[in-house]
Amino acid sequence: MNSNFNCKTCASADQKLETFISNLSQETSHHRMEGQSVKCGFGLQGICCRLCSNGPCRITPNAQKGVCGATADTIVARNFLRAVSAGSGCYIHIVENTARLLKKTAESNGVLKGKQALAKLASLFEIDESDEHICAGKIADMVLADLYKPDYVKMELVEKMAYKPRFDRWKELGILPGGAKSEVFTGVVKTSTNLNSDPVDMYLNCLKLGISTGLYGLTLTNLLNDIMLGEPSIRLASVGLRVIDTDYINIMITGHQHAMFAYLQDRLIEDDVIAKAKAVGAKGFKLVGCTCVGQDLQLRGEHYQKIFNGHAGNNFTSEAILATGAIDAVLSEFNCTLPGIEPICDELKIKQICLDDVSKKANAEMKPFVFEEKENQSNEIINSIIESYQTRRGKITLNMLPDHGNDDTLTGVSEGSLKSFLGGTWKPLIDLIVSGEIKGIAGIVGCSSLTAGGHDVLTVGLVKELIAKDILVLSAGCSSGGLENVGLMSPSAASLAGPKLRAVCESLGIPPVLNFGPCLAIGRLELVATELAEAIGIDLPQLPLVLSAPQWLEEQALADGAFGLALGLPLHLGLPPFVTGSPVAVQVFTQDMLNLTGGQLIIDDNAQSAANTLNGIIEQKRKELNI
Amino acid sequence: MKRIIIDREKCDGCLNCNVACISAHEEGSNFYTVNLGSVDSETRNFIKFDAKTGYTPIFCRHCDEPECVLSCMSGAMEKDPVTGHVKYDESKCAACYMCVMNCPFGVLKPDNKTRTKVIKCDFCEEKQDGPSCVKACPKQAIEVKEVSR
Numbered sequence: 112m113n114s115n116f117n118c119k120t121c122a123s124a125d126q127k128l129e130t131f132i133s134n135l136s137q138e139t140s141h142h143r144m145e146g147q148s149v150k151c152g153f154g155l156q157g158i159c160c161r162l163c164s165n166g167p168c169r170i171t172p173n174a175q176k177g178v179c180g181a182t183a184d185t186i187v188a189r190n191f192l193r194a195v196s197a198g199s200g201c202y203i204h205i206v207e208n209t210a211r212l213l214k215k216t217a218e219s220n221g222v223l224k225g226k227q228a229l230a231k232l233a234s235l236f237e238i239d240e241s242d243e244h245i246c247a248g249k250i251a252d253m254v255l256a257d258l259y260k261p262d263y264v265k266m267e268l269v270e271k272m273a274y275k276p277r278f279d280r281w282k283e284l285g286i287l288p289g290g291a292k293s294e295v296f297t298g299v300v301k302t303s304t305n306l307n308s309d310p311v312d313m314y315l316n317c318l319k320l321g322i323s324t325g326l327y328g329l330t331l332t333n334l335l336n337d338i339m340l341g342e343p344s345i346r347l348a349s350v351g352l353r354v355i356d357t358d359y360i361n362i363m364i365t366g367h368q369h370a371m372f373a374y375l376q377d378r379l380i381e382d383d384v385i386a387k388a389k390a391v392g393a394k395g396f397k398l399v400g401c402t403c404v405g406q407d408l409q410l411r412g413e414h415y416q417k418i419f420n421g422h423a424g425n426n427f428t429s430e431a432i433l434a435t436g437a438i439d440a441v442l443s444e445f446n447c448t449l450p451g452i453e454p455i456c457d458e459l460k461i462k463q464i465c466l467d468d469v470s471k472k473a474n475a476e477m478k479p480f481v482f483e484e485k486e487n488q489s490n491e492i493i494n495s496i497i498e499s500y501q502t503r504r505g506k507i508t509l510n511m512l513p514d515h516g517n518d519d520t521l522t523g524v525s526e527g528s529l530k531s532f533l534g535g536t537w538k539p540l541i542d543l544i545v546s547g548e549i550k551g552i553a554g555i556v557g558c559s560s561l562t563a564g565g566h567d568v569l570t571v572g573l574v575k576e577l578i579a580k581d582i583l584v585l586s587a588g589c590s591s592g593g594l595e596n597v598g599l600m601s602p603s604a605a606s607l608a609g610p611k612l613r614a615v616c617e618s619l620g621i622p623p624v625l626n627f628g629p630c631l632a633i634g635r636l637e638l639v640a641t642e643l644a645e646a647i648g649i650d651l652p653q654l655p656l657v658l659s660a661p662q663w664l665e666e667q668a669l670a671d672g673a674f675g676l677a678l679g680l681p682l683h684l685g686l687p688p689f690v691t692g693s694p695v696a697v698q699v700f701t702q703d704m705l706n707l708t709g710g711q712l713i714i715d716d717n718a719q720s721a722a723n724t725l726n727g728i729i730e731q732k733r734k735e736l737n738i
Numbered sequence: 739m740k741r742i743i744i745d746r747e748k749c750d751g752c753l754n755c756n757v758a759c760i761s762a763h764e765e766g767s768n769f770y771t772v773n774l775g776s777v778d779s780e781t782r783n784f785i786k787f788d789a790k791t792g793y794t795p796i797f798c799r800h801c802d803e804p805e806c807v808l809s810c811m812s813g814a815m816e817k818d819p820v821t822g823h824v825k826y827d828e829s830k831c832a833a834c835y836m837c838v839m840n841c842p843f844g845v846l847k848p849d850n851k852t853r854t855k856v857i858k859c860d861f862c863e864e865k866q867d868g869p870s871c872v873k874a875c876p877k878q879a880i881e882v883k884e885v886s887r
Contacts, residue, residue, distance in 0.1 A: 149876040152757030152769045171753060172760070172779040172850075183775050691770045 118145045122565030124572070125596050127515045128424070129565075131352075132431050135510075137455045139430035144561045156692030157187040162304045170692060179305055187693035188310035189302040191669070192317055194688075196298030198670030199320040202328025203291045204469060205367050205445065205631070207258055209335045212370040214251035215482040216339055217244045224414060227527060228337035235271055247338055254331055260290030262297045272326050274641040276650040277678060281322060284707060286315055286677070288323035295320070310695045318708065321673025329634030329674065333525075336369050336407065341414035343525040343628070345532055348412055350595045351516010352428075354421030355437045357509060359397040360388050360500045361420075363438045365429060366445035367631060369407040371466050372398075374485040375442075375492060376408075380417045384493055391501050396493075399438060401429050402447045403629030406591055409522050410628035423516075425559045425592025426664070427566050430455055436507045440496040444480070445470050446665070447558075447589070459507050462499035464492060519602065520595040524585075524625045526638040537646045544655065545738050548611045550581040551729030554636045554680075555624075557660030557668045559589040563685035563716045567593030569661040572718030573683075574599055578623040580726045581609035585639065588630035590662065599624045633671050637678060652679035652709030655732040657725045659683035661718075672712075676700075679709030681728050685716045739822035741885045742861075742869060744795045748879035749785065751793040756781040758874035762862055769874075778851045782859040783871055795880055797871070798845050798859035800824045806837035806846060806858075814856075822885075826858040 115136050121144040123129035132141045153159040158170040160177050168177035168186075176182055181189075216223065223229060223243055232250050233240065240246040257266035265287050270278055281287050288294050298320055301307040337343075355361055362379075364372060378384055379396040388395045398415075400408050400422035408415060409422040423432045426447035432438060433455045440462040441452065453474050456463050463475035471477055476495070478488060533539045543549040555574055563569040570590045577584055578599075586594055594600055599607070605616035608623040616623050627635050636658075644651050658675045660668055663684055675682040690696040691714075700712035715721035759781045761772035773779050784796040800817075804824045807815040814831035817824050833854050838846045849855050862869040872880050 149754070149874060150769060151752060151876070152754055152761070152772065152774070152874070155769045156772075156774065158774060169753065170774055171756065172774060172777050172781070175775060175777075687770050692774060694775070 116142050118142050121145070121561050122568055124565070124567040124570070124593060127512065128352075128428060128431060128596070131512050131515070135431070135434050137430065137434045137458065138451075139434070140427055140449060140451050140561060141566065143451070153692070155689060157190050157689035157696075158183045158692035160186045160189070162189070181308060184310045184693040184695040185308045187690050187696050188313040189307070191688065191690055191696070192298050192313040193302045194666045195317045195320050195669050195673050196295050196302070198666035198668065199291070199298070199324040199328065200295040201446070201667045202324045202332070202670060203258060203295060206254065206327045206332045206335070207292070208368055208467070209332050209370050210251045210254040210258070212373075212482060213335050213339055214248055214255070217248035217251060220244050223247055223338055224341035225337040225339070228334050228342055232334055232338070236268065237271070250338070251335070254327070254335065258291045258327065260293065262289035262293035264289055266290060266323065266327075269322065269326060272330065273322075274644060274651060280679070280708060281677065284315065284318070286319040286322065288319045291323040291327050294323050310693065311699065314696070314699050317673045318677045320670060321675070321677040324670040325634060325637060325674030325677070329631050329671070330637060331634070332631050333634050339370050340373055341411050343410040343523040343528050344413040345521065345523045345528045346413055347519045348409060348522045349421040349516065349518045350409075350423070350520045352423055352432060352435060352512040353514065353516045353518075354423050355399055355432070355435055355511065356397055356420055357437045357511065358394045359420075360393045360395070360496060361397050361399050361438045362440045362442055362496060363399045363401050363423070363429070363432055364404050364408070365402045365441060365443040365448040366404040366467075366470065367402075367407075367629065368444045368467065369404050369411075371444045371480045372404070372442070375489045376415060376418050378489045379493070387493065387497055391497055393500060399423050399432065401432055402426050403589065403631065404444070406629035407631070410525065410632070411523070413523060422592065422595065424596060425567075425589035427559050427561060428592065428596075433459065433461060435511050436509045437511060439500040439503065440464060441475075442466065442492070443470050443472065443475070446667075448472060460499065460503040462496055464495070516596050517598055517601055520600045520626065521602065521622050522600075522626050522628070524627050525632070526635045526642065529625070529639065530642070537643055541643065541646060543615060547738070548581075548615050549583045550611070550726075551583070551655035551657070551733065553577050553582050553584050553725060554633070554656070554658045555584050555586045555590050555594070555661065556633045556636065556658060557588045557590055557630065557671065558662055558664035559593050560662040560664045563662055567597070567662065569685045569716060569718055570594065571597055571599065573659060573661050573721055574624055575607060576718050576722030577725065578604075578608040578612060580722065581612040582726065582729060583612060584624040585627055585636055586624055587627040587632035587636055588660075589664075590660075591626050591628060594624055595626060600626045630667070630671065633674070637674070640678070640680075649736070650679065650709070653732060653736060655729045655736070657681045657683065657728055659721070659725065661685040661721070663688070676704055676710035676712065677708055681711045681713060681725070683713040683715065683721055683725055685721075687714045739885055740861075740882050741800060741822070742797050742872060743881050743883045744797060745879050745881070746792070746794050748877045749793040749795050750877055751785050751787055752876065753785060754874045754876060755783050755795065755871035755880060756785070758870040759783050762865070762870035780849060780857045782857055784845065796843060796845050797880065798824070799843065800859075800861065805840040805842060809836040809840040811836065821861070821863070823861045823863065824858075825860065826856055828855050831855055
């Protein structure tokens with residue numbers, strides 16, 4: 112029982128964090144989990160419909176249809192497509208803003224740090240332009256033009272970006288997406304009251320949204336950000352609550368739109384700004400990474416060593432980071448900015464500033480980011496954070512956890528940096544897979560949740576099982592935050608791997624779990640998978656590669672999952688995505704998908720049995736490839 | 739002796755007690771997998787709605803003087819002297835439904851599928867942590883309480 116609250120905090124794979132949270136005098140999500148432990152059976156199965164005033168209707172043994180006649184299959188499909196549409200909308204919002212920022216940066220001849228990313232996209236989009244700013248502007252224009260197309264006009268970059276066998280299959284299935292924003296609109300319309308009732312049509316629509324989400328929201332957001340902010344490069348970094356340095360004015364950042372911080376983060380290390388910090392008794396400013404945008408900064412940390420102190424933790428660590436008392440301001444621009452941080456910020460006098468109204472927090476100051484006013488805006492933000500520092504520091508008791516995390520997490524892994532690490536070719540990795548030194552690859556992606564055993568419990572448990580079976584793990588999303596804080600991304604974690612993978616890791620000095628950073632980097636995993644498949648000359652579903660979002664949390668994760676299924680990959684989830692009340696949904700996701708795209712959904716909240724299933728799939732695919 | 743006590747003021751009619759009851763009696767199922775799409779899935783508790791009084795949870799009271807036991811001619815219904823729970827033995831049941839007719843609370847019913855047995859609360863006696871319905875109620879409208887008789 113928690114000493115400060117009448118509840119028991121939930122378990123975490125991160126023991127130090129679990130103890131820290133259980134002793135906090137502030138309430139966190141980990142405290143609230145117990146009070147929310149009784150779940151609604153109809154909600155869990157997705158068979159509750161609230162689309163009209165005759166409802167809410169629920170499917171029960173005595174009421175097999177909603178008042179309108181909707182069956183469990185229709186209700187589940189509508190709820191699911193709605194969620195995927197919303198999730199897609201979130202990622203499309205991010206890529207839209209990122210493309211707009213790239214366009215403005217290009218037009219104003221701003222700094223473009225990622226020359227390779229620029230060249231890569233220029234070649235992919237067939238842009239022949241020697242002036243880098245004009246070229247970047249054209250790239251942004253092409254992305255925006257696609258995003259804004261109506262749903263009946265197919266997006267043009269899909270064919271340029273997608274792997275040919277996949278593109279052909281998608282065309283056959285009729286799931287090539289029209290304009291990405293319009294597709295979200297269509298998804299919402301289809302699922303409104305007494306419209307579409309055909310579950311299969313709605314699941315195909317989910318795949319279409321998966322494609323637009325994956326190629327644009329994920330893959331392109333990474334690459335456009337790389338152009339502006341620099342490409343990732345591999346290095347060792349500090350992670351966990353230890354990265355918070357109380358000598359500095361600390362800004363915790365949350366969200367997914369790294370480019371919005373680009374100007375500010377450079378400004379924070381200029382002499383006049385450091386002088387301002389020194390004048391109030393601090394050594395300067397530091398950004399403390401949290402959620403996916405923190406992972407983005409960590410991924411590109413090579414370029415930001417002076418301002419970025421490291422990634423402290425994932426979404427459900429954010430409340431604990433603030434509870435240390437050493438954070439002076441929260442800058443947020445997207446999810447996962449939990450409402451639960453608000454009372455903690457109030458109590459500890461932490462300034463909250465939102466840069467994008469889609470993630471406006473109730474008690475935060477709204478400062479919509481405007482590119483043309485970034486100089487003034489940044490100065491205002493800096494001044495108000497200094498003011499916050501002066502009002503609170505010295506008066507707020509600090510509660511630090513300096514031994515949390517580690518200093519040797521391998522970060523900065525991307526499709527580009529990994530290939531360079533391997534000597535500019537995928538051949539060494541393919542050879543290791545062929546020889547069986549690496550049995551296969553598992554992309555462990557998605558969020559962190561407090562279900563499935565507790566905070567990161569299933570994610571960490573599953574990863575340990577997989578690496579012990581010589582399966583190399585690539586991670587992207589909040590899952591990375593948990594995996595790095597428990598040391599699985601440190602080179603010493605090689606000792607937990609099976610003998611073959613261990614030998615590979617030790618000879619290369621790398622951990623068995625490679626950190627690709629934010630959830631957006633699921634797009635980078637797709638690039639790796641595609642390049643591997645291309646190098647071998649096979650389609651994606653043939654690769655000994657599986658995906659798992661063991662602790663998927665939100666609608667965005669469902670859109671990511673739809674992308675994974677469209678790619679034809681086996682996808683494991685710890686808990687079902689509110690579809691088990693529909694026999695059709697279960698049939699489509701677990702069986703029929705194999706014939707549609709080659710993908711397959713596997714649901715299992717047990718680390719051991721899930722790892723066995725995924726291992727079995729990898730071994731089967733190896734057999735089919737005769738390796 | 740333990741009984742399920744209801745507080746109907748707290749009931750919102752969410753039917754989670756029904757889901758929990760069906761799941762508890764469907765082998766190997768959980769809240770995600772329990773079959774709610776078939777009339778064969780039977781709940782042993784009910785929520786009655788009436789515009790005047792709102793929701794009323796109807797649960798087996800395991801009565802002190804159980805009419806179902808008193809009216810049972812085959813010995814299928816029996817009151818356990820230790821736990822006080824009224825137990826039903828399907829193998830002894832002749833499906834005469836005298837218990838159904840005599841239950842003052844209307845909680846007993848024949849099964850939908852075969853009409854050869856009675857659907858009756860067993861207090862989830864095989865479960866160590868008590869009745870499933872009680873654990874699934876988000877409002878604590880049903881509770882297990884110790885009673886004197």
